[in-house]
Amino acid sequence: MPDSIIIADDHPLILKGLSDFLLEKKYNVLASAKNGREAYTLIKAHTPEIAILDIQMPFLTGLQVAKKCKEDGIETRIIIITFEKSKDVYDQAKSLGIYGYILKEFAIEELEHCISDVMEERSYFSPELLKHLEIKETPNILKTLTVTELKVLHLVAKNNTAKEIGLNLFISDRTVEKHKSNIREKLKLSSNAQSIAIFAKEHESFLAEYT
Amino acid sequence: MPDSIIIADDHPLILKGLSDFLLEKKYNVLASAKNGREAYTLIKAHTPEIAILDIQMPFLTGLQVAKKCKEDGIETRIIIITFEKSKDVYDQAKSLGIYGYILKEFAIEELEHCISDVMEERSYFSPELLKHLEIKETPNILKTLTVTELKVLHLVAKNNTAKEIGLNLFISDRTVEKHKSNIREKLKLSSNAQSIAIFAKEHESFLAEYT
DNA sequence: CAAAATCTACGTAGTTCTACGTATTGTTTC
DNA sequence: GAAACAATACGTAGAACTACGTAGATTTTG
Incomplete structure (x- = not known):
């Protein structure tokens, strides 16, 4: 059974691009959400293996969704996808035990690799982000x-x-x-x-x- | 005849260390100066091939000495040695046609290489400085x-x-x-x-x- | 405490890569 | 236009590096 995935982004073009990319790669995209609350509801209903979430979304941010899932004991692995490169956001993602963090401008290159690692219980933080933040994580x-x-x-x-x-x-x-x-x-x-x-x-x- | 050199720094310990290092390497250290004015006077009197100058010195800075030498048509090649890593200072050095720019904390490693390049009419800017300023110069x-x-x-x-x-x-x-x-x-x-x-x-x- | 993993080291064989050149042709420089 | 430089390509020989293993000792893991 291919990996089951839910995606969420408030920009329709990005959501479409993401969805098409994942379908082309034969991933099982269960549903798409346009805001945080919808994403949270869908994750609760479907408990996909993976959820790929933007940060900036109406009602709930991607990080807030991740926090609530963690509180609920939902085992869906959250991958954050964003333009955000600040140390603060990185630290928050880290402390929430986010599985993956991808930069939007490198999404095409990194997403498959990220999903692969995450499915094998390994975290994946965008090398471009880590380079930007001058953070060294052992590959x-x-x-x-x-x-x-x-x-x-x-x-x-x-x-x-x-x-x-x-x-x-x-x-x-x-x-x-x-x-x-x-x-x-x-x-x-x-x-x-x-x-x-x-x-x-x-x-x-x-x-x-x-x- | 080994290369003739004049050095200048307002810190006696640094001046001594520099002088000893150059003598150990068989360079011809003609004189040492403790301030910019003295350095300028010595350079005018001896016209050494090379002058290694700190920037921060009483009376005249190393860059001011370089400027006056250039105005006087003195062909001594100026090497700046400093802790200074700012873009401004780098730009000033560049525009004055400074031959060499070495960071004090890497002096031991870089000085011979710098002198060698300078004696062959090539400029030498500390790779550590260029890296710090994120400037790329073809080695x-x-x-x-x-x-x-x-x-x-x-x-x-x-x-x-x-x-x-x-x-x-x-x-x-x-x-x-x-x-x-x-x-x-x-x-x-x-x-x-x-x-x-x-x-x-x-x-x-x-x-x-x-x- | 047994199994698995790691570390160690060798035999044999083939390929790659280096050094030592020599030599011709084309391009650039003075 | 000659000299110098760059690019090209080969012969020969030896060293280095790879692959294919096998195998025992030690350490780590469950």
């Missing part, structure tokens, strides 16, 4: 790696060869190559020699603690 | 590369193999490898397979136009 994908793998990645980012990494960690270079192979498999990286180095550079800021 | 080191080399670098940053780059640029993969070899030589990168990829990632923002 989920790094959480699949072991401590030794993260150490290897960190040293690769510093332009060390397998040999040098082996010396650094007091293990053989063949073991380092095995770790790299495992990393490649977990992250589904291409098999060319530099793909791990590129990934490591892209995530370097999360690797600093793994020395 | 000098990229200016040594040809257009094709920059294209190769850009594609490496996008995780392409030599084969893929060859297809992309309609040249053979052996030619791509030759370019990479030339890049490695020019940039003095280590010979391990990933060093070019890492350099490319670090400079990715300057490579976007080379598609």
Whole structure:
């Protein structure tokens, strides 16, 4: 059964765009709401797996809907979608245990990824938002790696060869190559020699603690 | 004859540290000044190749000294060394044709590099400052590369193999490898397979136009 | 305390990537 | 218009890096 979703936004064009996008992606869009109160009512009636809510809506904001659902013990996972980039709103979303937070201007790019994470009980906060707020959250994908793998990645980012990494960690270079192979498999990286180095550079800021 | 240098700072400890550092590095420190007027007098008397000046000094600021030297037609290349990170000061330095601008907290790391560039008629503005001001200047080191080399670098940053780059640029993969070899030589990168990829990632923002 | 996960390290084989060039053609510079 | 530079491409050789495993020891988890 495809994921069941309810969406809510007070702008009809955005609601339509969102709805069409989700239907195209074969999600099960149960209903749409044009305001917070309607959204809350629909969520209570249908208890969808996911609700994607704007913040600024008549009667109840998306965050207020989330709060009420939490109070009611409704297990629908709330994804907020908004233009809002302020730290205050981010903090409120965090403290309410919001599952997802997407910026409208990146919705098309991020929504599938967000839904996928949320369905697997992981939160997803827009990387663009976090970058804007200068907040660092460890990407989920790094959480699949072991401590030794993260150490290897960190040293690769510093332009060390397998040999040098082996010396650094007091293990053989063949073991380092095995770790790299495992990393490649977990992250589904291409098999060319530099793909791990590129990934490591892209995530370097999360690797600093793994020395 | 080693480069001749005059330094000026109103804090004795900083002046001493700077002087000792330069002497250790075998630079020819002709004189030190504790204020702007003294600095200006010494520069006029000695016409050193380089003058390293604090901004905040009694009587004349470092920028005022630079201005007077320019008015006098003195060809001493001024390097500013300061804690100051404001856009205003940066703009003033730029418009005065200051050769170098170093942040005090990074002086040890950057000074040699700065002097080297300045002696070769290139300006050097602290990368930390530019990052802070969110200003992008093409690093000098990229200016040594040809257009094709920059294209190769850009594609490496996008995780392409030599084969893929060859297809992309309609040249053979052996030619791509030759370019990479030339890049490695020019940039003095280590010979391990990933060093070019890492350099490319670090400079990715300057490579976007080379598609 | 057993199962699972992690870490370690090796054998073998193939591919990729590097270094050492040489050499021709086309473009740019002075 | 000659010299310098850039771009192109190849031969040869060795090192590095990947993939395909197997396998035992240690640590973590339930």
